[in-house]
Amino acid sequence: MADQIYPCIWFDGQAKAAAEFYGSIFPNSKITTENPIVVLFELNGFKFMGLNGGPQFTPNEAVSFVVNCEDQAEIDHYWYKLIADGGEESMCGWLKDKYGVSWQIVPKTLGKLMSDPEKGQRVMNAFLKMRKFDIQALLDA
Structure with a gap:
């Protein structure tokens, strides 16, 4: 095995x-x-x-690596380091690094926010407009 x-x-x-x-x-x-x-x-x-x-x-978006982040500082750290020197931003927390590898940089709280019956749709509408996740904007949705 x-x-x-x-x-x-x-x-x-x-x-x-x-x-x-x-x-x-x-x-x-x-x-x-x-x-x-x-x-x-x-x-x-x-x-x-x-x-x-x-x-x-070459790598493509069919496979990506998800990084669950505790807070905005962690999101910012991974986002800016991974797009450095030729990486590319995409939408909804996705990016490609300079080697073409896809990453999803997401807040750990996203699942909880999305499952809230009161806020879920507003949270989704907010993050669909984002490149890098903004936790405060999600909380305020």
Whole structure:
């Protein structure tokens, strides 16, 4: 039986640079193993594999990594670090980093706010207009 499941991200020869980039953003991160083809690394204690696979495939929005954030400072930290040096903002807390990997930077409180029968629709209407989540605006909705 498999002892662990973890994602493999295909890069065009940039697996180590990507692992170092992500490691500079997330706490409790490190490169654990590397060779010319594969870089194993941890982000906040979770295992990832970067594959130097070449230009045949590129990441897309079909797979994204969700970062649940405690507060606005955490949202801002991850948002601005991940879009640095060529990343792209999208809508509703989504972004692509400079390697084309998609991330969702969301407040932990979003599910609770969305399930509130009184506010849920207003919260959804508010965040559908946002790029980076603004927790106060969601609370005020």
